[in-house]
Amino acid sequence: MIASVSLADLRRTPNALARHYTRFRVAERPLLTGHSHQAWPDVAVEGQLEAFTDAATEVDGKWARAFAKAEEVRAGYRRLLDDDAPLALGASTHDLLVRLLSALDLRRRPRLVTTDGEFHSLRRQLARLAEEGVEVVRVPAEPVGTLAERLAAAVDGRTSAVLVSRVLFATARIVPDLGTLARTCADRDVELVVDAYHALGVLPTPVPRLGLDTAWVLAGGYKYLQLGEGNCVLRMPPHAERLRPVVTGWFAEFGSLSGAPGERVGYAPGGDRFAGATYDPTSHYRAARVFGFFTEHGLTPEFLRAVSQHQVGLLAAAFDALDLPEQEVRRDRSVPLTEVAGFLALRCRDAERLRAGLAERGVSVDCRGEYLRFGPAPYLSDAQLEAAMAALGEVVRDRSERARS
Structure with a gap:
């Protein structure tokens, strides 16, 4: 029997899928490494x-x-x-x-x-x-x-x-x-x-x-x-x-x-x-x-694409609202999000340092070269994504303040 979830179910807090991932504690920690390692549902055991x-x-x-x-x-x-x-x-x-x-x-x-x-x-x-x-x-x-x-x-x-x-x-x-x-x-x-x-x-x-x-x-x-x-x-x-x-x-x-x-x-x-x-x-x-x-919960390719586009779009909008210095971190706004797949890539002056700063705040992301990558997943709520991006703002501003002092 298919117990399908909707995008609205996944946006809310708690996320409707999160209860199926208790061993990875996805409701307690913002895991945004979905492009390299998403959590496994409990049934994997x-x-x-x-x-x-x-x-x-x-x-x-x-x-x-x-x-x-x-x-x-x-x-x-x-x-x-x-x-x-x-x-x-x-x-x-x-x-x-x-x-x-x-x-x-x-x-x-x-x-x-x-x-x-x-x-x-x-x-x-x-x-x-x-x-x-x-x-x-x-x-x-x-x-x-x-x-x-x-x-x-x-x-x-x-x-x-x-x-x-x-x-x-x-x-x-x-x-x-x-x-x-x-x-x-x-x-x-x-x-x-x-x-x-x-x-x-x-x-x-x-x-x-x-x-x-x-x-x-x-x-x-x-x-x-x-x-x-x-x-x-x-x-x-x-x-x-x-x-x-x-x-x-x-x-x-x-x-x-x-x-x-x-x-x-x-x-x-x-x-x-x-x-x-x-x-x-x-x-x-x-x-x-x-x-x-995935079949039991209606996680079809088309639905997962809709979830991904919403989550990447939310991250992009939250990043834009931070209005951070472009010499520190920026995204390519010339590329429509319809031409992007499963994560948000931000170009950084020092991506590894920003990744480490986020890790200190309990936010898991990763980086490849000059790109900091935020990879959402269907079990994360909108509030978790917004909080993760707010943490990036804190990291960048803390670094700027230290550089001025």
Whole structure:
């Protein structure tokens, strides 16, 4: 039975969802790190205990139940992507990314095109590959409005793949026109890899309607989906069966017709083609229960987008009302909030010092470089968001007063 909540229910104090997050004490402390780690609902514990019980009861026979939980996780991601393509699961997006990169023909086409605004998993791995002779082209992420077009222009006959985020992790800017980029890549037989980690849970990402049918889509549940660690996914395009990852685990043999000594290495069909090896299934038990919680409370992609837009808008309005010195902290008011995803990014002279000052006042945010990031979540009330932004005003003014004295 669905016990849906409304935006009005979430705005009030107490927030209608907060009672389901008692272990994370979301009603007592303003956790605005939702873009990096949202709280888990209390039912997550039920999933973890179920994993232990199945292991204790079934011992090695637990894997049939664990694989069923993995299918529930896939089903949850399919609902978010509005797509029924095969999905590979992994402990991290980096784990899945490495397997995908290992399937590319980098000897024949040793060129990868990306942006200078990608998350560290991709940034670091590509930097290391560049040290080994792979040509890595980094297109400036700004201006975001033309990023897809400029990535397409950088594709040539030596390009194996284009790798880009749907939402930029430092600024929350939504990258438009990825469907057009996907068509260019498909026409040139180039793989398009879209990182949707900062989209799922705050920005609907219907793969077919976005024109991303031919794209690989990476995502995970550690941030906005409240699934915790170990729950990442790789959406596979129809032509995925042509690729043979070099980095491959023995779980990728399940269901394959090959694998006998001396034969060419075979791969399982569907998402298991990119499978690894033995893993801790506890994360999938937890994720399956949290996906069920989202369904039970009507937390659909469209509703979560409405909540996110309200909360980010409230934070932006509260920040503007502070009228703080722009040399200390400012936001880009030229960007409509409809072009922003799940958090408010503020550009600061010293973002780390402001983050530390907020932490001293009990407000949890984080920073990336020069950006201070306020990441709301559905279990926070309007009053909590307003209080958090008021605390930023106190930190900035305290620093200014100390500088004058």
